Amino acid sequence: MSAIDVHRAHTLDKDHAREAAEALARDLSCQFDLNYEWEGDHLTFKRSGVKGHLNITDDDLRVHLELGMLLRPFKSKIEQEIHRQLDQILKA
Template identity: 45%
Template sequence: MSAIRIERTHNRGLDAAKQEAESLAEDLTEKFGLKYGWQGETLAFKGSGAKGEIHCASDS
């Protein structure tokens, strides 16, 4: 399986980063039927043919 890594810095803080990740996961769930859940500061998602993680931090 191919791996794609994207890193983005920000100055919005941890709560805002987690809200953005949650919003993205909700969109992916609606569009592609993915399942997701939080494990600490990491949002993990999985579906048919795709899986990944979004690591949230106060600055990235």
């Protein structure tokens, strides 16, 4: 498996950070056909060939995805999209 790890600092309160994470999850779900589910402040992503999670802390968001062999060629595109989405939803 090929992994994507993105850590992004934020200055949002916990509720707004969760809203930002939800927006990211919704967008990625639509673009890459991912299913996601919240468990407290931990969001899990899943679909055939990819699994991962997003954690929210008081000062950062952490995204970790593991890509299967068929999605490895799209790693760069997926990672760029995560960064683009985070730039957009975390801008203050």
